[in-house]
Amino acid sequence: MCRKEVRTLSQALTLRYDKVLFILDPTDLSRSLAGKKVVVCDYPDGRLEIMHESFALPYRTFDTLRSVHRAEVVDNKRLDDMLSVVAELQAGREQQRSKGGPRRTGQTDHMFGIRDGSTGNGYQKRGRKPRTDYMNDPAVIARREKALLRQPAAE
Numbered sequence: 001m002c003r004k005e006v007r008t009l010s011q012a013l014t015l016r017y018d019k020v021l022f023i024l025d026p027t028d029l030s031r032s033l034a035g036k037k038v039v040v041c042d043y044p045d046g047r048l049e050i051m052h053e054s055f056a057l058p059y060r061t062f063d064t065l066r067s068v069h070r071a072e073v074v075d076n077k078r079l080d081d082m083l084s085v086v087a088e089l090q091a092g093r094e095q096q097r098s099k100g101g102p103r104r105t106g107q108t109d110h111m112f113g114i115r116d117g118s119t120g121n122g123y124q125k126r127g128r129k130p131r132t133d134y135m136n137d138p139a140v141i142a143r144r145e146k147a148l149l150r151q152p153a154a155e
Contacts, residue, residue, distance in 0.1 A: 002041040002049075009033050015040070015050070021062040022050060030057050091128070 007015040013024040013031070017040045024030040033052055041049040050057045134140050 002043045005040045005042070006037050007040055008037055009035060011035060017042075017048075023060045023062065024050065025058040025060070027058065029055060033057075 005017065007017060009015055009024065009030075011034045013026060013034060015022050015024075015038065022040075024033075029052070036052070038057065039051045041051055043049070050059055
C-alpha cells in the first residue's frame, strides 16, 4: 500500500513532490519520458519511488526547505549584507511540508527527516515581523493629507 500521486516530468527530467525537487538520472528510459506523466509512490515506511508503468526510475533529490546560514567567519561587508537579506527572505517562508500528505510521526528513517545541520551550528529560527497597519498609522495619514493638499483642486 502506498499513496500515489501523478506528476509530469519537465524537459530537464525533474518533478516536484512535497516541496522537494526530484531529479531523474538520465537513463535511456527516463530521457524518453520528458514531458510525460509518472507516478510518485509514497510508502508508509518512508520510502519514495518514481514509477513509469512497472519501472522504478532512479533519482536524486534537492530539498527546497534547506536553508543557507551565515557563518561568523564572513568579514566582507557586501557579502554580509547580502546574506542578511537572504536570511530575512528565508525567515518569512513556510517551513512545513504539505498538510495533505502522509504524516511521518512514527518513522525514523524517512527522507524528509534528514536534518540540514542548521541547528547544529547554532541557528535559531526568528519569528515573523509584525505587520504594520499603514491605513491607521498617524504618520502615513499625515503625509497622505499633506500630499492631497498640494494637488490642484479638480474643477
